[in-house]
Amino acid sequence: MASQLCLPLFLLFAVYPAFSTNPEGEALHALRARLKDPRNVLQSWDPTLVNPCTWFHVTCDDHNRVIRLDLGNSNISGPLGPELGHLEHLQYLELYRNNFEGKIPEELGNLKSLVSMDLYGNRLEGKIPKSFGNLKSLRFLRLSNNRLTGSIPRELASLTNLKVFDVSSNDLCGTIPIDGPFPTFPYQSYENNSRLNGPELQGLVPYDFGC
Template sequence: MEAVLVPFVFVFIALILQAGEVKSNAEEEALTSLRNSLADPNNVLASWDPTLVTPCTWFHITCNSDNRVVRLSLYENKIEGTIPADIGNLTKLMALDLRANSISGTIPPSLGQNLQSLTFLGLEDNRLTGQVPHELGNIPNLKFLNISNNNLCGFLPIELLRVPTLDWSNNPGIGKVCP
């Protein structure tokens, strides 16, 4: 009986390891997509090497005990570019800090669709445009959202008013219909 169970145990362990690898690959792909969408004049993302075993060794990344990305902080690094939708694949992310850069484009709806653990979202002092996606209102534990000092327009999702620390100031188009 034991001889029959041994192969099943190895198959089970291999499946568990493969499932963990798939999650890690999705996170690595999301971070690589972010890296590829950004211009990095100060070379702060030089450690983001996809040949390393895990992104948990990269600068500006913090992981939990399961090697899942929980914090991404690129605060004040003169980074330019856009936020790719793939960032939503960092499903355990609790803090995303992209404040004080030159990031442009729109806020991807995937932030609100997939980042259900997010408590901190700092996007202020960038060049973001378009509407604030209503999906951001779906993040149940969001405690801090700062989108001030951008070029956002439209109306804030009513659900965001429950966020304890919310700043949307200095967006001339907020409260107005987007062009």
């Protein structure tokens, strides 16, 4: 009896492959479920499709792997979830100028292919994850105009490809790392953090203000 029931079910999935699961699509749909989307920016995110490559604001490579997520300036609110860490081929995470809130997920440190992460202009709080030190391909990291606290993780000094770094207008404290790419970043990358201090910051001022 059980075998007779299994056969029609197998045929059903053979005829309708659109219901096949896709880990990246599942991850993005789980993210959508957390968020408020008053402009219906995410209305095309249909979980019944084979993969999310036809969704608006999602870009895939030739192998149907998600490499870019563009949700900047979309009036979206809510927390970011750990499911973003499942987008293992992601290169660009553009979430700037929204109302994302809560902590930055540690799981973003799993995105080893990430080149750019732009989270500026949200309501993110808590510490900058130490796991960001795993993002060896990262070139652009902008976390400015949020509510982040704590110190700048020393683990970020290992990001030798990092060219742009901006944590201005938060509530960071402690001192700025002096090794890795940090001596190359301008003073403006750190301003409007009243508790961020140390000789590293003072040492940058004469050079980066053009004096």
